Amino acid sequence: MYLNCHSYYSLRYGTLSEVELLNLAIEHKQDCIALTDINNTSAGLNFVRRAKEKNIKPILGIDFRNGNQQCYVSLARNNEGYLELNNFLSKHLHDKTPIADKAPHFKNAYTIYAFERAMELDKITFSENEFIGIGPKDLNRLRFSKYSAYKDKLVLLLPVSFNSKRDFSTHRLLRAIDTNTLLSKLPLEEQGSPDEYMLPPEKVKEVFVEHPYILKNTEVLLKACSIDFDFSPKRPSQNLKTVLGSSYADFKKLKKLCDKGLSERYEELTPTIVERLEKELSLIRKQDFVAFFLINWKIIEYARSKNYFYVGRGSGANSIVAYLLRITDVDPIELDLYFERFMNEYRLNPPDFDIDFSTWDREDVTRFIFEEFGQNGQAALLGSYVTFQHSGAVRELGKVFGIPKHEIDKLSAGNYSLQNLDNLSRLTLKYAAILHEHPNYLSIHAGGILISDRPIHYFSATYLPPKDFPTVQFDMHIAEDVGLFKFDILGQRGLGKIKDAIEIVKTNQPEAKLLDIHNPKPLFKDANINAMIARAECIGCFYVESPAMRMLLKKLGVDNYLLLVAASSIIRPGVAKSGMMREYILRHRNPQRRNEGHPVLQKIMPDTYGIMVYQEDVIKVAHHYAKLNLGEADVLRRGMSGKYRSRKEFKAVKKKFRDNCISAGEPEAIVDEVWRQIESFAGYAFAKGHSASYAVESYQSLYLKCYFPLEYMVATLNNGGGFYRAETYIHEARLNGAKIEAPCINYGFIETSIKGKTIYLGFQHIDSLEQKTMLKIINARVQGLFKSYDDFIERVPLSIEQLDLLIRIDALRSLGKDKRSLLWEAYYKENTIPKNELQQSFFRISMHDYILPKFSVTDLENAFDQLELIGFPLYDPFILLENEPDSKLVTADLKNHLDKVITIYGYLVTLKNTRTSKGDRMFFGTFLDREGQWLDTVHFPPIAKKYPFHGRGIYKLTGKVVTEFDFITLEVIAIQRMAYVPDPRFDATYNRKENSKHPSSFILLDKE
Known part of the structure; x- marks a missing residue:
């Protein structure tokens, strides 16, 4: 009723x-x-x-x-x-x-x-x-x-x-949030009825x-009324069932594509390759996944026709069919990828393909998918829910209760004493807890697209977010429940870097011979690239540039593709958290230690020394060690990915895992330890094929970094950087021989550019410089270079505020005048000459050239202007120190001071804030020393509490030099942020002599 x-x-x-x-x-x-x-x-x-x-x-x-x-x-x-x-x-x-x-x-x-x-x-x-x-x-x-x-x-x-008075109160608060009004002023017509x-x-x-x-x-x-959807474990897929009109035609096409791929991918067909292909094709046909592969192939073919760079990853990378169709560049034969992780007779959902494109290419690929498969309303983006979280809920509720902003800030940050709170603040916290995890509004899945056999509205209504593609109103879990499996089309800056770097190389070094980056196998064998990886000189390169990865590369001594594949998964939090990352390093470096592992696990996973590193290792252990069938093992693996951990089918498999092991005579302590390792994956481990896909892209970017470092750094800057801030990549370019120039009206562009070994920073790096200003400069320069200040302002009429930015960053230096003279001239003429852009287009106004005294501009003044306008100096930051460092030690000296307490100075690059198992805060720091080399620090909880960081800058670091697996770290016992000199632009009493020009200059700090 x-x-x-x-x-x-x-x-x-x-x-x-x-x-x-x-x-x-x-x-x-x-x-x-x-x-x-x-x-x-x-x-x-x-x-x-x-x-x-x-x-x-x-x-x-x-x-x-x-x-x-x-x-x-x-x-x-x-x-x-x-x-x-x-x-x-x-x-x-x-x-x-x-x-x-x-x-x-x-x-x-x-x-x-x-x-x-x-x-x-x-x-x-x-x-x-x-x-x-x-x-x-x-x-x-x-x-x-x-x-x-x-x-x-x-x-x-x-x-x-509702179901209670409290529910009705919650409802009224939600209505006030929705209408952006105080609860006391919420109109009755905006509320539901209390009954x-x-x-x-x-x-x-x-x-x-x-x-x-x-x-x-x-x-x-x-x-x-009656409605029904099939949610049974063996429910048929609701994805598009055929691409060419019939299952027979689809399979014939798939077989033809695979035959073509064999000749392109393999020089020699071995029985292993032929058997693997036959096995996969047979199962793909049996499981009715042929259309799934053809749809992905069509997407890739379109991308290739447009010369879009992409990376196919996910569990589908375990498939030789995917390799032959060029959905991935991972050879499953070469890596001995576990077939059952890709597919088995119990697996009801198709393998997962995550296909990454550069951000701008991705939009066009998405458009293609909707045009190709969405003509009859069968395509939609996958939705997701943005839920109320504590901080956001507190802010929303605080506003509707009328609490002052500074009080809301305290409540949101947890800076309060409960007994001192007034009634409204208590109510805010109470209802924030009630709203926690309740849906707030609809959003879009990161990259999921549904292509359904039926019209998508058979399952859900759709709405139209700013991306202008229909989006379903449910999430991926519900989609999979009903048999709709997503196609992941994702955006990634790393691919934009690779694509742009190749184009920049062709322009800057037209005589250079570039390898086919889509054929990565020669890259795996390149001694120069592998030596660079072993030295962890990977700044700017996909997935291998972070401080944690740099540390792991050195500890493992990674110098080949297979080991990099392992490292890509070992670095994941699940493996690291379980303690198995350290154990892997120990077993890798010491073959004798491998004998200490469980013999069954050693036999199951010999390539990882008996340690679970990849998602498929969960399947292997569950199947071979706990005697679960492959279907049950996959339920366990999916549960470990965090998707279905609370579902009854997962709980049943978890119980069976333990019961089977105990029944087989395994000691409970061993079974519990194996289960602990499995559970620690907690959604963080990669499939091996996924790690291999990441490693392929790493090698592609490493190749460009190794042989074309300057062009690659320019591409990195123009694609939003990576793990670090722009200054780090500029520093890296300088270390590789680049001459770094500030933005320039005659030779620079909106984006950063390179000519020979000279890199001009793009206008886009100047804070507050308007895009229309940048476009005016570029468009006017088509007529020829600017010859004088008067020539520039006549052709590029600008406000004095925009001119001031350009002059202070020294963008007009090619006109032959120092920036102090230019500033004087700009402000004088701004105040004396009438502005009329149209008139200036037709008549040249005669301007008197005044004789000015000779000005000098010091490096310090330039450095402070650069700090203000682009966020970092183009000089050695150590010239900014008020007092000379009292220690001359640099990173290269630390190997001579092992287990000793030393003092060293470092420019802060990035800081990792983490917590111990007890919940105490600690830090891992990354600095550059006075020579621009990396310095790694660890700040244990007592030190982290006693010596907090105070923003970017140069720090005096005192600590003990320690080493683990040949990786040197400073265990900090004290830090002090060093004072900078007073800003000479505003301190007339400062008479420090002009510093000599410093050709090196670093820069950094990861993005916050």
Whole structure:
């Protein structure tokens, strides 16, 4: 009898989850209820799934509203009706138009107008599928209305949105947040009614005792509705089933593509290659995944036709078919990738392909996918939910309670004493806890695209976010539950770097011979690249440039592709957290230690010395050690990825794992330790094929860094950098022989550019310089170089504020005047010559050239201007120190001071803030010494607490020099941030002599 139930996916209105609604139905002995969220279908599929589990008949519908004004409630009579409703809602959401006052004629859905709404519309005629909804408060008015004669059209309409007074209070707060108003000023019309809770059936029957026909009509309506989706473990895939019109044609095409790929990828066909291909093709056909591979192939073929750089990764990289179709560049034969991780007869979902493109290429690839596969409404982006988190909820609630901002800041940051809080602050914290993890608004999955065999609206309505592609209203977990498996099309800056670097090399070194970067195998054998990896000289290179990775590369002595593949997964938090990263290093460096491992695990994973490093290792251990079948092992692996850890199927497999091991005579302590290692993966381990894909891209970027370091650093800067700030990459370019020039009006561009070995920073690095200013300069320069200041301002009319920025960064230095003279001239002429851009275009104004005294500008003044305008100096930052360092030690000296306490100076690059197992804060620091070489530090909790960091700058570091696996670290016992000299631009009393020009200059600090 409940036809109008709202979950908390009636965003910023409802308060109950779909599961809580179903539990309420059970509590009230209901065997059928309808979920009708407000202009939203996010909860629909999971509601049906959970209702089946609870033996409740689900009905799906939509509460169509304009704002908080209900237009009508529509219920799907069947799945086709749900499609109709989703089509209707989606059109409204896409077009951003109001819901029509009167519903269209739905062929397979019923529409219910609330009694008052029908009266407002003065609706007289009702089609066969239209009804009038009556609530308890409508009964008295019904007696005297024209609708009393419409007995066969009257049904119960009892909205359900809350289950307690607290829920209603939460609802009011949500409405205040949604309307951005104080709770005390929230209009009644923006709120639901306090009686929107589930009345006991006995009470309903008592209230409607004189109107039994209303109850009967409602029951008839409920019986007429039925909706079903298949969530069974063996449910068929709902993805597009065929690309070429038939399964036969699809498989024939796939086989032809593989045959072509064999000749392109392998010089010699071995029995291993042929057997692996036959095995994969047979299983792909049996599991009905042929179309999945062809769709990915089509996407890749389009990208290749446009010369887009991409990387295919994920578990699909374990597949030789994917390798032959060029979806990935990972050879599974070469790496002996575990076939069962890719696919096995128990696996119901297709393998996962994550395909990365550069950010701008990705948009066009997405457009292609929608044009190629979405013509009949079968494609959509995958949605996700942004939920209320503590800090955000506190801020939103604080505003609607009217709490001052500074008080909200304290509550949000946790800087308060509970006993000293006033009532409103306590309420804010109370309701922030209630709202925690409740959905706040819809967003988009990072890169998931659905391509369905049926129209996507069969499953959900879609909305149109700023990306302008239809997006479903549910997330990836619900999608997989119903058999919709996403295609991941992701954006990645690293690919933009590679693509741009190649183009820059072609321009700057047209005679250079570039290897085919899409054929990475020669790169794996390049001695220069491998030596560079072993030295951890990987700044700017994909996935191998961070301080933690630099440390691991040195500790492992990585000098080949296979070891880099392992390192790419070992660095992940799951392996590191379990202590197995350290154990791997120990076993790698000391073969004798490998004998200490569990013999069964050693046999299962010989290539990783019996240590679980990759996701498929979980499958191997579960299958061979715990004797689970491959289907159960994959459930375990998926649970470890964090997706289904709480589901009953995972819990059952977890129990079976332990029971099987104990039954086989394994000691409990060993079983518990193996399980601890598995559990520590916690969603952080990579599939080996995924790690191999990362390593391929690492080698591609390492190749460019090794042979074309300057061009590669320019490409890195123009693609937003990487792990570090721009100054680090400029420093790296200088170490490789570059001459770094500040932005220049005659030779620079908007982006950073290179000519020979000279790198001109782009105008985009100048803080507050407007894009229109940059474009004016570039467009005017087409007519020729600027010859004088007057020539420049005549051709590029600018405000004095924009001119000031350009002059102070010395962008006009090619005009032959120092910047102090230029500033004097600019401000004088700004105040004396009238500005008229149109007039200046036609008439040259005669300007008197004044004789000025000779000015000098020191390096310090330039450095402070650079600090202000681009965020870092183009000089050695150590010239900024007020006092000379009292230690001349540099990183190269540390090997001579092992286990000794020393003092050294370092320029802070980046800081990793972490916590110990006890929850204490500690830091790992990365600095540059006076020679511009790396210096690594560790700050244990007592030191981290006693000596906090105070922003960027140069620090005096005192500590003990230690080494582990030949990697030297300074265990800090004291730090002091060193003072800079007073800014000479504002300190007239400072008479320090001009420093000699420093050709080196570093720069850094990772992005915050």
